[in-house]
Amino acid sequence: MEDAKRIKPIGEIGIGEKIGFGLGDFACNLIYASLSSYLLFFYTNVFGLSAASASLLFLVVRFIDAFSDPIIGFIIDKTDTKWGKYRPFLLYGAIPFAVLAILCFTVPSFGGTGKLVYAYITYILLSVCYTFVNVPYGSLTSAMTNDQQESVSLTTYRTFLANVGQVIVAFFVPFIAELLTKTMGLAKAWQMTMVIMGIMGGLLLWGCFMTTNERVKVPKEHMKISIKDVFIQLRQNRPLVVLCIFFFVIYGVKSVVSSTGIYYVTYYVGREDLVKWYSLAGTLPALAFIPVIPWLANRLSKFQLIIISVAADIIGMLGLFFAKPDWIIWIFISRGIASVGNGMISAYMWALIPETVEYGEYKTNKRMGGIIYAIVGFVFKCGNALGGVIPGIVLSATGYIATAQHQTAGAVHGILIATTIIPIVIYSIAIFSMKFYNLDKETYARISAELKERNAKELANEGN
16 A cells, blocks of 8 residues: 555646646537527527427437447547547547537528428437537546546536636527527527537637647556446446436436526516526526635535535525516526536536546456446436426426417416426435445545556556
């Protein structure tokens, strides 16, 4: 054990590289947050799909997309280039990612069936392209450092800049779309808005590629991965399984809340002009709290930090549930509180994945960064799929009509329930699951030290 203590982790990463790393999630969120927040609304109110058709589309596309994650993860772990294992995917995926985002928010001149087929094709391709970019981007953390505090720090920069992207999407996407609608019509305005977001996203992905480095060295034998190893990993890596359940629930909640926000403000509050400000209140307050995550992570247990974060989000949603439509200040304060809780959850849970990569390597002698991130991606996309379809089901069941200026009392109540009560109920599963996460700080420190010592010896033998 004394030898293990002398094996030092990879040194500190400079602020410039951390910012460069964060640009990747900034880029992804310019497009991903646009999809989560506005694509359902675009399909029902601009593209011309019914709420039921749009809900089925979300369910089918997201499940298809989810099954692409393990395949791409396996490809990533087999990749070895002069630029590293993960960074090349950012370089080559940037342009297709931007182009497909624009196509998703384009209304083609087809008939009803043709438009539906177009929507399926473009959304599937964009979702697969997102996986092609986002899984290696997430995996990059474990290749940049093997120090837990640096991982938390990297994830904090990543989450902060991801929230900056969400702020831009929350405020400027509806603002630009509304502004352009006056001169070029609704459909063209949404398309041009996504042209702007797509170009920004592509350039930022290239920025991430150029400013980051893969520096963690792993014995070659640990990188020889087979399909059988995936099942062994799932059987022996308990923290990964628990974290997957947590991701499934959290992203289900995120998807529900993102999809219903525009309906909540438009029909429950009755103030369509406040949509961009409501969206902004759902992202901006989190920016003030995300930088303190490393400080909190040093002083609280993992479970305590999760509980505090989830509790803040629940309190905010309860505020939205009990608010009267004309309690505008109350609504925005509640939205801000929920934003803080959600931002803290997002910042911290991604920081836990690198330690499940190390735990898996410790247990199986196989480092499966790409596959583990792909498994997590598969799970949270399944959560997204279910979360994305729930609002559509509720809207359809309660009598929502996209073309109606005013909705029935039943439809408005359905929007309220979908925005608040359903996410709160789902959150209980997240809290329960984390009680089984058996990788506390002391256990992780011991395992990490032993793994570094073991790998150092194997690397030394490879050099002889």
